[in-house]
Amino acid sequence: MLVVVESAEVATVWARRSAAEREGRPQLPCGLADGADAEFWELHRVRHDQSAKRTFTRLPGRRPLARRAMATSDDLQLSSLGWLLDHHEAKYFDRRRMVDDLGLKPGDAVLDLGCGPGLWAPMFAEKVAPGGRVTGFDLSNELIGYAVSRLADHPLHENMNFEVGNFEATSFDDNLFDAVFLGNCCCYASDLSVVLGEAMRVSRGRVFSKDFDGGAVIFHPVEEHLAAKVMEAAARALKENPPEPPFDNFIGQKMHGAFRSAGFQDVTTRPYVIQMTSPLRNAEKRYLTKNATWLGTTAEPYLSEDDRKRWEATFDPASGILDDENFYFCMVEMITVGRV
């Protein structure tokens, strides 16, 4: 049964099928259509509709939630629904490879902390079937609502459930899960040791954190000196005027040490090189444009007017950079794993 458990207020959802689904156009295995445009995401928009309430049940082994959800995903850097969908579609095959490497097995209970719109959950559910289950957990009512709606017809929907709450203080019992996964969310922690401590408390097996690092990003063909200036200015802006809620764009390089400091056993970190080359898929183009725009906007206070304009012009659709046959993007992501 696909359910949401919340402390009080119940999020209800309504989502129209994508244009691609209705027209029977080919889709990626993740259920997201390739070749989509802005209208596509508009059709995926999640609405809160009190008249379409789903069934909400309480799971065994839980206490009532200690804290209410506090923010929407739009309050966080790089966490809006549209961004997360593009991000997932652009890196779908890399993420499948990552999930293959986790060593999940049938019967495992997996907790996906900071699950967002539930894009990883079906990949975990496939690995732990039969007999396993996946619990997605996120601060955002909107994203959890989207996950519930989107996965309602998934063949493994009975093995997935979603909850709203704060991953710094969940109300799960100790040692409830075989694996706890944190996907791109430790960067938002106000105190990383608290998040890792909570993940450790509820795990009886392993904890995984999948992160990125803004220190290893290549865009080509962009004038190298300009790219270096934008990266440097963005790093400086994030350091000197930290966003609130927090966002650490250089979290990846810190995770191995953070797992060791948290007291995990057998800590290892595996790097994943993510590349995007010409010809780019539409999702990759959207992801890259949003990524470059975020970098430029973040860097702006420490860029000269000339550099700001040059960066903006580089990623303006009119520049054609994303259709250049020499285009090359590369970044490093990493998964850190520790045993409790």
Ligand SMILES: C[S@@+](CC[C@H](N)C(=O)[O-])C[C@H]1O[C@@H](n2cnc3c(N)ncnc32)[C@H](O)[C@@H]1O
């Ligand atoms: C970048 S998104 C990643 C979502 C998903 N793991 C993915 O990879 O598609 C980060 C997620 O962390 C969630 N998040 C941030 N702080 C949180 C907190 N304190 N408790 C629970 N979720 C949180 C956000 O709502 C957001 O969905």
